[in-house]
Amino acid sequence: MNRFLLVLVLVLAFNLYSVNAQNFSTHQVKKGETIESISKRYFVTPFDIYSLNPDAKKGLTPNTVLIIPISKSKKPKVTVVKELEGFKSHKTKRKETLYSLSKKYNVSEDDIKKYNKFLYANPLRKGDRLQIPKFKISEVVEDINPTKEYTVKPKEGKWRIAYKFGITVKELEALNPEMTEVLKAGEIIKVPNLEEEDVKEVDEKYSYYKVLPKEGFYRLKLKLGLEQSQLEDLNPGLKESGLKDGMILKIPFSNLTNGVIQADSEYINLVDSISDFKTKHIAIMLPFRINRVDFDSIADTKRSIKKDPYLSASLDFYSGVLMALDSLKTLGVSLKVDVYDTKYEVSEVSRIIKENNFEQVDAVIGPLTPASFQKVASELRVYNTPVISPIGTNLKLYDNVFQSRPSDDLLKSKILSFVRADTLKTNIIIISDTKTVAVANDIKQEFNQAKQIFSRKSKKTGEDEFFVTKEDIEAALKPGRNIVFLETKNEGFASNVTSVLASLIQKEDKELKEEEIEIVLVTTKMNSAFEGDQINNTHLSKLQFHFATTSKEYSESDNNAFVKKYDKLYNITPNKRAVRGFDLTMDVALRLVSSEDLYMSVKNAPLTAYVENKFAYKKKLFGGYFNDTAYLVKFDDLTIVEVKQ
Structure with a gap:
């Protein structure tokens, strides 16, 4: 009930939604104001303001809006x-x-x-x-200065003082422009004017690590072997501030030397690359069809949601979008977000574009449906506005289109590559029904030696009966490793085949002179046939069922912050549509604030990954952009895990 009411209220108010950074405020410059006077007003240093507003170094112009960080200094009484x-x-x-x-x-x-x-x-x-x-x-x-004087103690260097007062070495140097490389005992310097209990002491029982440029929690995990939660426990305030270049972190005692070890990640963590704190303008287009909802009572409203698949899908996706916007606030990302109800009508999309100014919009996420999406993409080409499709495949790729969902051809190619890369002597079998014969024949062309098995047909009608016998498969198996393609959209057939295959796996028995038979099940098209009630996941695990997918399933053991927060807010775990709403919104927004625009981000961030989805855009020679990456996963002990290739 909590999730229903909250999401409903959010949808009803969607057209008023706008986002600003939680850790920052804004200030409109008045005539005669200086950086010094503004910094005193907000109890921050001029350096704090310049770091977020580099153009301010050239001078202040009345009515200019400055981003002001929330002060850590002692608050005035x-x-x-x-x-x-x-x-x-x-x-x-x-x-x-x-x-x-x-x-x-x-x-x-x-x-x-x-x-x-x-x-x-x-x-x-x-x-x-x-x-x-x-x-x-x-x-x-009460008039309080954001800084105070501090007397350097014997053997005290910059990093120790920066750690004590919760700032980076660079920020300490900015507070003290005349500071030399080596500090002398007794030297007087400026530090943030913190409350006494907020000043940290260096504990010699621990080591300390200086964060390098663009270094995120993932890289630190590789370097230091510490999870984000462990670092946050050791460093109070880190959860709120996030990692910063030059920040000093307390870590368990080790022989590591600060800033020396390098660790490269396959993925680009865009959180480490945020460089543009100007407000970005994003539009979200979804077929809520609010005009069709019956608001006479809660029961009527719930009934409307259940009856309308487009509203239900939009609510799920939008709930993830909202979670992403909240997370982006905490990162200091400032967004203006417009949300439009396309009503699943191309005419409504035309009206929205005609009555609103999209020339200054940095990116549009949606619409969900193909005709509406194509209308938006074609209309906004004149402004070169990027339009990102959340779920569409095989789209008409105008030069401003981003197809975020990998194509079915890519998924098929990933599975075929996996089988080709198998260096073991493997027997390949292809099992299909009459509706997937074309796919089975394509696979046969890739693997000429493969054996084909088709589902049995009725002797009377000649129609497919969607089953095979144990003898059908047993005749095609060989001792050793067997890779079996199962191509079907029929749940009953999938249940029949997986049950038979699982029964035919056998371990080597020298006494009985039985050779080992290993069976690995794969499919080029994962669909609902493999997820229905008739399917036994124990059989899929036993068969090491492999398939390619646009998104991997998050694991509850990962203790993911998004999943925990979503569950707490909506009293339900997020489904795939909600996770996709979160992942896609995070990716689009972070690409916008870490590159000149979304187009440049394709080069600067070749591969990004979030809770379940990853994005690696490539450009067609004459056209737009498509996501050229997907996951290879398998069933392992009743869970789905990623297969590293």
């Missing part, structure tokens, strides 16, 4: 001062109470009693004449 300005007469009415009067006039009950002393001994009655005080409220803010 704010004193509220109340000054009595006069009174308002009030004659008590029936059922009025001191509480209701305090709310009505925005004063406390004690203030009313103070100026109507008879109320200390008597209850409030109808007809009582009261003097209600009127106050002038003002705030007095």
